Amino acid sequence: MSSVPPAPRRPLSSTPVLRTALVWGGIVTAVLLVLGAALGFLVGGGGGLGSALSGVAVSAIFLAVTAISILVANRWFGDPLYVPIFFGIVLGGWLLKLILFIVAIVVLRGQGWVDPVVFYVALVVSVIASLAVDVVVLLRMRIPSVSDVTLPTDPDAGERRS
Template sequence: MSDTTPTTSEAPAPPAAPVTLRELFAQILRRMLVATVAITLVGAVVGRFLSDPGSSGVWGALIGGGIGLLFCGATVVSMALGEGRSPQFLAVVVLGGWLAKMVVIIVVLVILRDLTFYDKYVLAGTLGAIVVASLAIEVLAIRSARIPIVDVPEGGAPRD
């Protein structure tokens, strides 16, 4: 007649939230790579049809995607390198990485300034979209992580 056994949901379980910083940084890098590739492909397709000489938009999107991946990925990698180390080491890595990125972007922009094989607007649009997506990925990953922010000593009572 009727079956009284409970049925289980066939839906897959949601992915577990990261519980360590290493897992968090790995998750952010994976999501950032997927988003960067997707945005670069969309930028290349849109740039192909919107730019005057067709392939200049594709080149703009590819350059923007490369710069975006390099810069946004370098931030996460520098944080991963500083994980578990002293605050001074983390500060040196993050600030040194930021300074190196600024030097690299200035050099790249100076090199690209007079070249005409790419569309500057497609490059800027692709890069801007990647930066916004990267920021959203980082914020959402950090908000959903289950990483304790307070270390409780062995006795269980907080220190003064």
């Protein structure tokens, strides 16, 4: 009986997709922060500037939490408890987003400098841009149709049933 070393762990096929989406999402967020600041200032002065920056920032943070939580959860891939760990981390991220969103809205709602229309437009444009980045990344990534599967290279290495 020969001992076969375990196959090296490869990253999940979702890992490069999520990392690419986070990088491109960060670039788009930086562009939206600059554009939002300029347009917000033109439309509403200092309050419009702050509102646009707040709207883009809130959207970027909340949209990144899901991808980050999946990347963190994927570190347990291969563990017997991977599935409950994965869903616990992702669900925890979603609950955290819900709580933080409610707190952000309550805190920002009471501020005199917030222009609600500029904040709303910046938030919606940022969400749409983030979704567009996700779609483009998913369409451009080349993921094999059979991924995350390790096939034995030596037919004598695996278990056989006669």
